[in-house]
Amino acid sequence: xxxxxxxxxxxxxxxxxxxxxxxxxxxxxxxxxxxxxxxxxxxxxxxxxxxxxxxxxxxxxxxxxxxxxxxxxxxxxxxxxxxxxxxxxxxxxxxxxxxxxxxxxxxxxxxxxxxxxxxx
Amino acid sequence: xxxxxxxxxxxxxxxxxxxxxxxxxxxxxxxxxxxxxxxxxxxxxxxxxxxxxxxxxxxxxxxxxxxxxxxxxxxxxxxxxxxxxxxxxxxxxxxxxxxxxxxxxxxxxxxxxxxxxxxx
Numbered sequence: 001x002x003x004x005x006x007x008x009x010x011x012x013x014x015x016x017x018x019x020x021x022x023x024x025x026x027x028x029x030x031x032x033x034x035x036x037x038x039x040x041x042x043x044x045x046x047x048x049x050x051x052x053x054x055x056x057x058x059x060x061x062x063x064x065x066x067x068x069x070x071x072x073x074x075x076x077x078x079x080x081x082x083x084x085x086x087x088x089x090x091x092x093x094x095x096x097x098x099x100x101x102x103x104x105x106x107x108x109x110x111x112x113x114x115x116x117x118x119x120x
Numbered sequence: 121x122x123x124x125x126x127x128x129x130x131x132x133x134x135x136x137x138x139x140x141x142x143x144x145x146x147x148x149x150x151x152x153x154x155x156x157x158x159x160x161x162x163x164x165x166x167x168x169x170x171x172x173x174x175x176x177x178x179x180x181x182x183x184x185x186x187x188x189x190x191x192x193x194x195x196x197x198x199x200x201x202x203x204x205x206x207x208x209x210x211x212x213x214x215x216x217x218x219x220x221x222x223x224x225x226x227x228x229x230x231x232x233x234x235x236x237x238x239x240x
Contacts, residue, residue: 004222007147009168016228017221021141027127048129065231073160093220096213101137102124107206108136111185 019064022048024057026094029083032067033091036082055111139184140154144169144177145216149203152187153211186210 004013017093019025027046031037037045043054058081061067072078083091124133139145147166151157157165163174178201181187186207192198203211 004225006218007150007165007167007223008178011225012229013222016225017146017218018143019228020217020221021146023138026137026141030127045127047127060123063232063235064228065235066228086224086231089224090220093213093216097139097217098126098142099214100210101126101140102133104206104209105124105131105133105136107138108184108186109132111206115183115185 010100016064019060020090020094022057022060025061026098028054028057028061029066029087029094030089030098032081032087033095036070036080038078038080042081050090061087136184139180140210140214142177142180143174145181146218148174148177148181148215149186149207149210150218152201152203152207153215156190156200158198158200162201181207 005011006017008014024046026116027049028059031042031045039051039054039058042058043049043051046054057064058067058069058079065084068082070080070082072080080110125131126133126137128134144166147169148162151162151165159174159178162178163169163171166174169177178187178189182189185204188202188204189201190197190202192200
């Protein structure tokens with residue numbers, strides 16, 4: 001069994017960790033944890049992401065095996081994105097980090113204000 | 121109770137999430153989860169980080185209230201970094217994401233290779 005360790009500079013798990021914690025990946029995983037969605041639906045829920053950057057994020061997630069992209073033969077054509085079984089195993093750990101950010105945002109903002117007061 | 125939601129563009133929890141998932145923060149939290157450490161010790165364990173970037177990461181973590189920096193009145197002076205109680209609550213969620221990266225690195229690398237074969 002190979003041993004991966006993100007603390008080692010040459011370990012490929014580092015690039016995996018980088019992708020998971022890309023700016024938009026945790027939010028896309030959150031949206032797709034509710035089920036498959038079309039590009040426009042994802043973009044509607046992840047506020048502030050540009051079409052270009054969301055396209056890049058989804059492509060990178062597809063390349064990493066986290067998301068499938070399925071073109072439906074409808075008119076107009078329609079593309080659905082869905083978490084793969086591998087992608088679904090990410091929902092819980094990423095939700096824990098996201099939820100930490102939401103639950104502790106106030107404490108962090110207060111800490112920043114205190115720090116900035118001390119430094120000024 | 122205020123409601124924070126990282127999916128909302130203006131929500132301050134977004135910047136909190138960004139900091140948690142900064143390139144080096146999960147690794148520094150991992151190292152400090154074993155107890156207080158000096159700058160050089162942290163740098164020795166987080167392979168590949170430059171002194172400049174580690175300094176910036178630790179300062180940002182200190183500002184966010186995750187880490188304390190204590191100067192010891194020794195000769196030469198010595199500075200210890202330690203997780204605050206708030207920082208310690210991050211150990212488990214960040215370890216889950218790091219450990220996902222390590223445990224699934226192989227699957228992700230295989231998915232990338234398959235994807236790149238298809239695209240070429």
